[in-house]
Amino acid sequence: MTNDILTQLTQVLQTGDATAVSDLTKLAIDQSIGTKIILDDGLIAGMNIVGERFKKHEIFLPDLLFSAKAFYAGLEHLKPLLLKEKIASPGKVVIGTVQGDQHDIGKNLVGIMLEGAGFEVVDLGKDVSPEQFVDAAVETNADVIGMSALLTTTMPVMKKVIDLATERKIKDQFKYIVGGAPLSDKFAKEIGADAYCFDTVSAVECVKGFVKGK
Amino acid sequence: MRPKLKFLDDELIHKITNEAYELLENVGIEIHNKSVISLLTDHGAKLSSDGKRVFLSHDLIQKALDSTPSSFKLYDTNGNETADLGGYNVHYTPGSCAIYFLDSESDEPRHAKTSDYLRYAKLMRKMEYIATQSTAFITNDVAEQISDSYRLYLSLLHCEKPIVTGAFTDNGFEVMKNLQLAVRGSAEALASKPVSVFSACPTAPLKWSDISSQNVVDCANAGIPVEFVAMPLTGFVAPITLTGTLVQHTVETLSGLVISQLTKPGAPVLWGGSPAVFDIRYETTPMGDIGTMMIDCGYNEIGKHFKIPTQAYIGLSDAKHLDAQAGFETSMGATLAALAGINNISGAGMLDFENLFSLEKLVLDNQICGMTHRMLKGIEPKEDFPSKSLFEELISEGHLLIADHTRKHIHDEIHFPSAVIDRANRSRYREEGGVTLKQRARKEIEQHIAEEMDECLTPEIRKELENIMLTEAKKNGMDSLPKII
Ligand code: B1M
Numbered sequence: 001m002t003n004d005i006l007t008q009l010t011q012v013l014q015t016g017d018a019t020a021v022s023d024l025t026k027l028a029i030d031q032s033i034g035t036k037i038i039l040d041d042g043l044i045a046g047m048n049i050v051g052e053r054f055k056k057h058e059i060f061l062p063d064l065l066f067s068a069k070a071f072y073a074g075l076e077h078l079k080p081l082l083l084k085e086k087i088a089s090p091g092k093v094v095i096g097t098v099q100g101d102q103h104d105i106g107k108n109l110v111g112i113m114l115e116g117a118g119f120e121v122v123d124l125g126k127d128v129s130p131e132q133f134v135d136a137a138v139e140t141n142a143d144v145i146g147m148s149a150l151l152t153t154t155m156p157v158m159k160k161v162i163d164l165a166t167e168r169k170i171k172d173q174f175k176y177i178v179g180g181a182p183l184s185d186k187f188a189k190e191i192g193a194d195a196y197c198f199d200t201v202s203a204v205e206c207v208k209g210f211v212k213g214k
Numbered sequence: 215m216r217p218k219l220k221f222l223d224d225e226l227i228h229k230i231t232n233e234a235y236e237l238l239e240n241v242g243i244e245i246h247n248k249s250v251i252s253l254l255t256d257h258g259a260k261l262s263s264d265g266k267r268v269f270l271s272h273d274l275i276q277k278a279l280d281s282t283p284s285s286f287k288l289y290d291t292n293g294n295e296t297a298d299l300g301g302y303n304v305h306y307t308p309g310s311c312a313i314y315f316l317d318s319e320s321d322e323p324r325h326a327k328t329s330d331y332l333r334y335a336k337l338m339r340k341m342e343y344i345a346t347q348s349t350a351f352i353t354n355d356v357a358e359q360i361s362d363s364y365r366l367y368l369s370l371l372h373c374e375k376p377i378v379t380g381a382f383t384d385n386g387f388e389v390m391k392n393l394q395l396a397v398r399g400s401a402e403a404l405a406s407k408p409v410s411v412f413s414a415c416p417t418a419p420l421k422w423s424d425i426s427s428q429n430v431v432d433c434a435n436a437g438i439p440v441e442f443v444a445m446p447l448t449g450f451v452a453p454i455t456l457t458g459t460l461v462q463h464t465v466e467t468l469s470g471l472v473i474s475q476l477t478k479p480g481a482p483v484l485w486g487g488s489p490a491v492f493d494i495r496y497e498t499t500p501m502g503d504i505g506t507m508m509i510d511c512g513y514n515e516i517g518k519h520f521k522i523p524t525q526a527y528i529g530l531s532d533a534k535h536l537d538a539q540a541g542f543e544t545s546m547g548a549t550l551a552a553l554a555g556i557n558n559i560s561g562a563g564m565l566d567f568e569n570l571f572s573l574e575k576l577v578l579d580n581q582i583c584g585m586t587h588r589m590l591k592g593i594e595p596k597e598d599f600p601s602k603s604l605f606e607e608l609i610s611e612g613h614l615l616i617a618d619h620t621r622k623h624i625h626d627e628i629h630f631p632s633a634v635i636d637r638a639n640r641s642r643y644r645e646e647g648g649v650t651l652k653q654r655a656r657k658e659i660e661q662h663i664a665e666e667m668d669e670c671l672t673p674e675i676r677k678e679l680e681n682i683m684l685t686e687a688k689k690n691g692m693d694s695l696p697k698i699i
Binding site: 057061062102105106109127152153155182199200 | 352361382383386494495
């Protein structure tokens with residue numbers, strides 16, 4: 001029975017049917033299937049399949065967004081229980097486009113994908129200063145700071161964020177991912193970031209790698 | 215007859231523009247710049263209760279439209295008229311601002327150096343079908359913070375053609391303005407003979423950022439022409455339909471026009487853009503998509519309806535190398551744009567979603583532009599009626615190779631491309647080494663660059679430009695500017 005409900009949950013998640021996901025999550029809670037099990041083996045397992053299919057170009061962005069919406073419809077029912085049972089989210093990412101840069105389309109997509117993969121995302125928007133990044137990461141107890149830049153003139157701000165964290169002696173509390181068309185692996189290494197991500201899928205994989213075994 | 219292309223009938227243009235007026239009046243525009251908001255509200259625009267959205271009435275828009283010039287001219291660094299932007303005139307410009315440069319030897323993208331930019335600028339002097347230059351790519355041998363102004367500095371120093379460019383930041387704008395003032399000598403001279411066009415981009419949907427809206431104001435005040443570059447992306451941050459995207463483009467561009475004209479009535483502008491069909495499969499903004507090109511041509515018709523000169527990022531490709539895709543996407547775009555009468559067509563040399571610049575492609579694209587220029591001259595009768603004597607000559611001689619009629623008209627009727635375009639039969643092609651397009655393009659590049667060319671600008675102006683740039687470089691941690699060899 002437990003398996004049936006969870007399997008159904010992963011299936012309806014893939015079709016993006018928010019009502020069905022919401023109903024099945026409620027049913028799973030009523031059946032006293034553990035909160036963490038519903039989250040991991042139902043909702044996140046379903047989104048992992050969606051993520052894999054997206055990566056293989058079998059489904060496209062809108063399909064993924066439908067599934068992410070459905071995921072949230074289920075998560076809403078689990079949230080109070082997760083809080084009550086003190087179950088930590090799989091990981092928290094503070095994300096933003098750096099100061100002086102208005103390009104937020106890529107960053108928004110990365111945020112959506114991370115949420116879809118079950119991570120908590122604190123989106124600081126665009127034109128975000130180093131102080132705002134670091135303060136928000138501290139305040140929200142984030143695992144990862146994610147920065148986006150599309151302009152060559154704004155790339156140096158990424159280094160300033162990492163330098164500020166170093167200055168405050170909290171650099172190692174977070175992992176740092178960076179993305180955007182002008183960046184590269186080499187640049188990420190030079191500024192002391194942990195990874196350069198060239199698209200949404202690589203961003204999700206990086207964050208997954210960083211919070212594994214947390 | 216000049217051949218013309220149209221996608222929209224008058225009824226649809228009216229529907230689109232009326233819808234845009236409705237949206238501007240009732241949904242409004244989000245503006246992130248306090249002084250721009252004040253400028254608009256001082257002229258009667260309404261403000262939302264949260265102070266973020268500005269609503270523009272039809273009257274205010276009409277006032278802006280009434281003061282917008284229907285054409286303007288660009289002048290080279292020596293003050294000679296180069297491009298008349300208006301009516302159905304067509305001028306080409308290279309694509310702008312690439313982050314990477316396609317290495318000739320390895321055929322791989324890399325960061326460009328000052329020496330690459332000098333080759334580009336020199337080459338641009340010889341691209342006879344591309345009227346204006348652009349700050350085509352950035353170099354990474356200077357501090358990132360000055361990467362926008364440094365391109366303009368190099369362009370002004372090494373190629374006389376007027377420049378399509380843009381600032382990345384407020385500070386960038388000041389430096390770039392000062393460089394132009396140094397070339398012209400005074401603010402009045404710069405305003406009366408503009409040497410550049412600056413892009414200013416609204417953010418989809420229906421937004422103007424602090425920096426970009428400030429750019430519009432600063433350009434209007436300095437008399438520097440602006441190209442509005444709205445980028446609605448269909449089905450993503452704009453409606454999926456081409457018509458809906460055109461409505462959004464109209465709203466975003468009209469709002470820029472109002473900011474510019476209220477700042478300074480009569481400020482020169484281009485009704486431009488770089489919209490794209492968003493490819494949901496790859497998360498990219500393809501410039502070579504046919505839908506993208508149709509939107510470009512469509513908004514050009516709306517610009518023409520308002521009697522405003524137009525611009526588009528069209529005639530470029532998303533391919534990563536100089537391959538068949540690069541050729542077909544570029545020529546398709548350049549041909550459609552020319553037929554549509556887009557006044558300033560930006561794209562030559564550009565690959566990979568406006569991210570990668572190639573000199574080989576620039577040389578090929580110059581040929582594409584040349585062919586479209588021929589096409590625009592159309593099919594005109596020239597001593598073709600009556601034709602009896604010409605045919606009698608043909609029959610008696612067996613050919614018209616040396617006929618007076620041929621000698622008189624050969625060069626205005628027939629467009630001969632350069633040797634970049636393969637026209638040899640197979641035997642001759644083999645005999646000449648069987649060289650590929652890329653090799654032919656490279657040969658042409660080297661030939662042009664090896665030519666002796668006069669220095670641009672006087673030594674005094676060159677020195678002044680160098681001083682301005684060096685001051686900026688020093689502010690950003692550099693001791694000196696890269697050596698110009
Ligand atoms: C945290 O972890 C991560 C992980 C992965 C991450 C990540 C973060 N962030 C991104 N990724 C990665 O995953 C995403 C999904 O696959 C990807 O994100 P992308 O952002 O790459 O991809 C998006 C899904 C789609 N792509 C995009 O959205 C960017 C497309 C292009 C055409 C582009 C757009 C759309 C815009 N622009 Co601008 N713009 C260009 C762009 C050229 C290009 N093809 O990249 C670029 C970046 N722009 C440029 C310029 C010059 C400018 N733009 C400007 C403005 C704009 C718009 C506002 C009109 C608009 C942005 C709208 C918005 N809300 O974001 C101006 C900037 C003002 C400012 N201070 O920011 C202005 C300065 C133009 C001007 N003179 O006004 C050029 C930069 C040149 C340079 N050398 O730096 C440019 C390459 C185009 C060009 N050739 O001119 C990956 O990079």
